[in-house]
Amino acid sequence: MTEPLLRVLARMRSYVLDPDVLVRAVASGRQKGTEPRWRRVELRYVDLKAGRHLQVTAYDATQAHTSNHPAGSDAAREAVDALLDEPFANWHVDTTTQQHQVRVTKRLEAVVHTTDREAEVEAERGHDRDKDRLLAPDDPVLRALGIADAQGRVKPSRQAKYRQVEEFCRLLDAAVTDALEKGHLRRPTTDEPLRIVDLGCGNAYLTFAAHRFLTHVRGLPVHLVGVDVKEQSREHNSGVATTLGVADEVEFVVGTIAAAQPPERPEVVLALHACDTATDEALARAVEWDASLVLAAPCCHHDVAAQLRKAPTPAPYQALTRHGILRERFADTLTDGLRASLLRLSGYRVEVVQFVESQHTPRNTLLRAVRTGSPVKGGGARKEYDELVATWSIRPRLAELLEASGRR
Template sequence: MNAKQDDFARDWRDTVREIEGMVFDMQSFISATFKFKEAIGPEDNAELKIRTAEVRGKTIWQFTKGPESQNLSRSAAKRTLGKLLYETPVDQAHVTTGEADLHCRIAKKGRVLVSRSKLDLERDVAKTRSHDRQKDYPLTRFDSAALLRVLGFTDSQGSMKPSMHAKYRQVNEFLRIVETTLADLAPSSDAPLNLVDVGCGKAYLSFAAKAYLEATAGVKICFTGIDVRESAIASCRRMADALGWTEDFTFVVADIADFKAKIQPDIVMSLHACDTATDEALAFGVESQARAILCAPCCQHELQSKLGTGGPHQAILRNGILKERLADILTDAFRAQILRVMGYKTQVVEFIDQQATARNILIRATRASRVGMHNAVGEYQALREAWGCTPFLAERLAAACSELVES
C-alpha cells in the first residue's frame, strides 16, 4: 500500500466513524443516503437509504435498497452498514440530523471530500422516528377537540375521520413553520398578529393557526380569509360562528388580484393555490409589505407554455413529462429568486414528506432588505436569460421593480 492509499484509508476510516456516530448515536438522526459504485440490491440498485422508526416502543433502523426494505436492530444495522462502507466502493454519502448535514464524495483520484453544514430551519425529528400516529403534533399541545370537530376532522365521538388524516398532517406541519416564522418576527405581546389566508378554501390553516398560537404563544390573532368561491366563504363564516370567533375573522369573497388590504398583514399564507393564483398571492404579500410570506404552490402550468421545445434544452423539453416537471421546479426557482429581489430572505423547503402529498414544497420568505439588491437581481436575470422566458410573477411585479422584465 502506497502513501496515497494510506492517506485514503485513514481519511475514509475517520469519515465512516463520523457517519456511524451520526446514524447510530445521535437522537436527532433523520436519514442517510449512500450511493455506491456497484450494485448492492435488486434490479442493479446501487443506492441505500436509512431512516429510523419506533416500532412497539423500540427504535429500529430501516434499510431500503430499491423496492426492498429491511428493519434491523442497532447492532445489526451498524454491522451491515460498516460492511458495506468498507467492502463496497462508495460514490457519495449524505447524512441528515436535526442539527447538521454531512455530505461526502469520493473523488476520482481517491480523495475523501467531506462538507458539513448547519441547518437553517429547525427540523422535527420526532415525526421521522415513529410509525405510530401518537406524535408531538402542534394540535395535540392544547385542547383542540372543539376546533377539530367544527372543522370536520373528527366525528361526534372525537375520532379522526380516515379521510382527514392527510389534511391533518399537512396543517400540523404548516403550523410548525408558522411558529418558527412567528419567532423570527418577534411580535409585541400586546399587539394582534394580522394574518391573511389567500385562496383560503375551508380555512383549515387559518382556524388552526389562531387556536394554536393563541393557546401556546399567547399572541392575539386576527385573520382575513380570501376566496373567490362564495360557498367556501359561507362555510368559513359558519365555522367561525360555531367557534365564537366572529370578531377575530374577516372572510371576503374576492379575486386576490383585486383585493386590497386595509391593514398591513404580518403574515400572508397560501396553501395550494393553483397556478398563477400562487403568483397573485406572492404579489399580494409583496405589495402589501407583509413581514412574512408562507406559500405552498400547487400546479405550475403558466411557465411551461413559454419554454417551447427547442434550443439548447431540446433534449429535455421534447419529453412532455420531463418538461412538466422542469417547469414546476423552474417556476418555484423563479418565484423564490423574485422574492429575494423584492427584499425577502427566502427559503424553499419541504414542509411534509412526499408520501403525504406530492405538493410538499413550501416557499418561506421574511422581509429583510431593500428592493433590487444587486446580487439578487443579477442571479434572477441570469436565470431568465438561461431559459429565455419571463415568469408571470415578474410581469406582475414589474411596476415595483422594472429590472424583473426585459427592457
C-alpha cells in the same frame, strides 16, 4: 382581567403535576427582554414499564430533548418548578375537563382564558405514539372542520389532512418564532393583534388551524382575514368561525387576490395551494404590502410550463424537456426557483422547504419568506435571474406583476 403571575403559575402547576388530570401542557414564547433556555416545552404523562411518568420534551433551535420523571416524585416536581421559573410568555394547559391559556403581560401579570370541554376526555398515555401533536385530535377546531369526530378521534379518511395541518403548524411555528426573535415581525398585543391574510383560502382548513395554533398554543393575539372568490366559501367559513366563537377574530370576504383590500395592511400573508398564477398574485400583493412574513404553498404550475412548450429549448438542455413528464417537473422547479429569486430581489430572505412528505400529496413545496428590508447586495443575483429567464425565453408572471406595481 389580569391576575398575579405567581398565583396563576401555582394553579397551572397543580394541573401539570396531577397525572390523572393533565392531558398536555405547552410552554412557548419569551417574556420581553428575556431568553428562556428552551424555545418550546411539552409535558404529558406516559405509561412505561416502570409505571406512569411525566414526560418532558424540550426543544432548542435544532432538536428535541426528552426526559421522563416518575409521577408524583421529587424529580417531577423539580422539573416542573424549573420550567415554571423560565421566562416563557405563554402556557397552554389541557386537562381532561378544561383548556387553560395563560399569557404573560409586559408588567409580568397573567391573562388567563379558560374554556370547559363539552365532554371529559381521556388522556393518551402511550409512550410510542408517532409524534407530539401541535393540535390535539380532540381540539374543537378539528371537530368543527370535520377532521375529527365528536369523540375527538381523527377520522380514518382525514388522516392525510390532519398530517397536513400538523406540518403546516410546525412550519408556521418555526417561521413566526424566528421572525419575532430577530425583530422582523412585530410582537402583537391585545390592542394590536397580529394581522394575517389568507389569500385564496377555500374551505379554510389551514386558515382555522393557523389561527387556533397561534392563539391557543402560542398565545398570540391574532386577527385573520380569509379571501376567496366563492360566496359559498365565505358563508361556510363564517359559519365555522361562529361555531368556534372566533367570528370577531377571523373574518371572510369574497374577492379576487388582485383586488383584496384587508381592513389593515397585513403583516403575515398565507397563500396555500392557490392555483397556477394565483400564487404569483398572492406573492405580488405580499410584496406590495411589505408583509413581514409570507408562507406560500404553490399548487399547479401551468404558466411557465406553457411557455417552455412554445419556446425552443436551449442547448444542451433538450433532455430536460423532450419528455412531457420531465418538462412539467422541470417547469415546477423553474417556476418556484424564479419566485424565490424575485422575492430575494424584493428584500426577502427566502427558504424553499418541503411542506408534507410527497407520498401524502404532490403539492409539497412551501416558500417561506421573511422581509429583511434589504434587497440582496451586488448585481450577482440580478444577473443570475436575468440570464436564467433569457436562456429559457420565459417571462414569469410574478415579474410582470411586480413591475406593474412599481416594485421591480
